[in-house]
Amino acid sequence: MVVDFHGEDGRRASFDVGRLPMPGWHPLLAEALAQRIGPDGEIRTLNGAEHSWQSTHRWAHFLASAEPSPVVPAQLTREHVDAFHSRTDFSSRTTHRDMGEMKVQFGDERLRGRLPADAWDAFNRRLRRPRRTAVGGYSHGELDRLTAAARADTARIVQRIRSGEQLIRRLQVAPEQLDPQQRELARSLAAMADHGEVPLLEPGLNRSHRRVELASHLFMTWRDMAPLMVLMALVTERNVETLKELPARHRVLEDRAVELVLVKRRHGVKRWFETVTWEIGPKGRELHTPGGLYLLLLELTARSRRYCGSASAVCIWRNGHRAGVHGRDEHFAPFELSLSYGNAMAVSTWAVTRSKPVLADPPRAKNTAGKDTPPTQAAAAPAPLKVTFNKIKTSAEARRTKQLGGHLPSSAKSNTAQTLFTNYLSPDESTREWAEEVITEALADAEQASWDAHAAAAQRKGGGPKVITDAASPEQLEEAGIPPQTARDLARGDLDTAWTACEDYDHNPETGTTCGDSFLTCFHCGNCLVTRTHLPRLLALMDALGGLRQRMSENAWWERYGPAWVAVRRDILAKFSRAEVDAARQQPLPDALLDLVEAPWERP
Incomplete structure (x- = not known):
């Protein structure tokens, strides 16, 4: 009934189950403890082995004091397990840890089978993992x-x-x-x-x-x-x-x-x-x-x-x-x-x-909107800094991640990238603020790059789309500078393509030949015509592109759809009033027709 522990760090100990009360439980407890702290067990430190032993010790003494006392494992009931969890002579943290430890010790299928089913069910029902408090780092x-x-x-x-x-x-x-x-x-x-x-x-x-x-x-x-x-x-x-x-x-x-x-x-x-x-x-x-x-x-x-x-x-x-x-x-x-x-x-x-105490940052005052504002003279004086090694570790991990540009695989030093993010980066407020700044700057850079690509393409293709915001009838279109026949065809919808209209399909401004470009390139073309009637289709396209962005990587999305998206957003929709755009959105939007550019022959 003696369970030996040999730690990976050379520390050793022996735990005598035979000295515990409840002799009828000794074989099960000794076998469960041996599986937990033995050569193939998960516990590899002396401190962990001692914690496991303390839980076993408290379990045996609790059973000995229970009324009626379960002399053998087969007599254990749900009420015994519930009472063990509800003890008041220990803190709630200790009782929860003991419950978790005994559940793990009895978790082997062969050992679990020696306990009544309702008693084992009580372990599962009573045991809930406490929510861990995130530890942020220092500023x-x-x-x-x-x-x-x-x-x-x-x-x-x-x-x-x-x-x-x-x-x-x-x-x-x-x-x-x-x-x-x-x-x-x-x-x-x-x-x-x-x-x-x-x-x-x-x-x-x-x-x-x-x-x-x-x-x-x-x-x-x-x-x-x-x-x-x-x-x-x-x-x-x-x-x-x-x-x-x-x-x-x-x-x-x-x-x-x-x-x-x-x-x-x-x-x-x-x-x-x-x-x-x-x-x-x-x-x-x-x-x-x-x-x-x-x-x-x-x-x-x-x-x-x-x-x-x-x-x-x-x-x-x-x-x-x-x-x-x-x-x-x-x-x-x-x-x-x-x-x-x-x-x-x-x-x-x-x-x-120390002679010059280490102080925390001054507390931020709250403005009327509930947001943080920079510290002022009216704010409370800075308090002494509470120093813990957990916060030091979090701060060090966050600092290294920032230095490496936020690339988690490269930043993971003594942990996996997932552990680095979950335990060190996500709880840290300064890291979250930095990440938001980085993402905002990256998105701004990506949008600017797409706008530059749109501008370059528009220069090659005749100056970009012609947006007519205040005309719908052929006469109004002629007054806006559209040739008479083109104005009549445009008003009837005869020139419509997927989302806009094309003034001269037979003459691509860049090649002079019949156009064979993707409909996504229409937004850069001088032959592209846009009127108020095209707003619902353009809004449907923008919604569909937003949905694709949730399913694709940012790089792939910006490379394929970014120039078209920024052209519609900044070169077309921006020329209509907000009231016109909102009115168009109130109507049922048509199908986005993305299959016209996502067919197998169009896929990247």
Whole structure:
């Protein structure tokens, strides 16, 4: 009844189902848990395995307290499942997670068959997936301020530790050049460097604080983690779980890049590891490139890593009185113990308590129409920026996508294009605004290109269509400059084509021969005649083209129909009054006759 777990990251654990209550359930629970966290199970992290075990633990204890208690799985009823879901001794989030976990554990067809049908149906009826709250990113200004703050504080950490190392070297080379206070500090640091032990100091005010200050001359401490990890997340564009498990093992490629293997969780079973190559960049720019920052991290943590013997890149010194450790054991790799250890980093606290707090953008005031307006002096003062690694990741993904012009396949770095869009881009307000601007500009460019194509074609074909807005009878058409016979034929409809009329079908203005062009090119031709009677057909065509646009790619639609569409919209309909167009639209529109240009011989 013991289920062993061997994680992909080397972490292991054993869970003894036999110690739970309800012995009649032990075989089923042990088998279900083994399928969930075993070699072929979906759970591949120790944290996930512990969550699965906790749900199993709570399920067994709940059944033991139920009245009547189902001694064996066959006695489980719908009421038991409903009561498990309705528990009040845990939060709604915990009860929902437990329900989901037990449903997955019992989900195998063979295991599910050992439960009564109505009990299994209760799992399905009760369990509903909660709606996830979208996490947006930071604005450009917020991201710039956060980056500048993290970079400045990381630079101070580097300067502090390098100054401590330099002080030790000066003590060894030229101790006479040090003043007494520097010499005393240098001797303490040299002893710490040799043995890895920070002295306990004499009792007194702020003893613990003074000890941390002394250790920080050579070692990274917990308070250094927030700015450094924020900067790592911003520069590498990786999530914080991956950064917590950065390895110290790496390979430098021609002093230009560093190669290392990352752990990327949630990529699926046996797909956890990814080899990446990070640019080092020029000397002095380490805080701006992922490879340079990674090597800088190794430099800052080198002494602690040597003393604790870890293979992790993130190794620090802690004041060990709370953990009950001292000496070299105060050096440790925090995330080897648990990834959740980093919850104490408190990045928002760091951002607000630094000498120059990181502030959010001023809130936008609402105008009378309910829309956002730029911040004014009357608006509330900017609040401290709430910093989370989820928002940092979202902002980094959005920034890279914008830099690559919005092309999702190229922008997807550590996720699929679908995950990039669903989880990072669509919830981000600034990205949506940018995308709307890009789309608007692209459509404007496409429309202008189609208009230029129409103008060029009209110049070749006799100047474009003749639009007669205030004439309908032959006499009125003659007064508008139409030859008498053509005016009579036009008024009777004898010259009508698909959507307009043709003044001289036998003489194409461009070729001088009988016209054989598509009806879509009529809108660029000098022989094209348009009167008020053609409005219903033109409106039907525009509606049909709008429907085609929903089913075709933008590029294909603009290439095939764009010049005709913009010619009708800007060179024909624009010459009629809005009242005339609205009156024509009130009438039943005829068939669009698109089959005349979509027959097999007309298809692109």
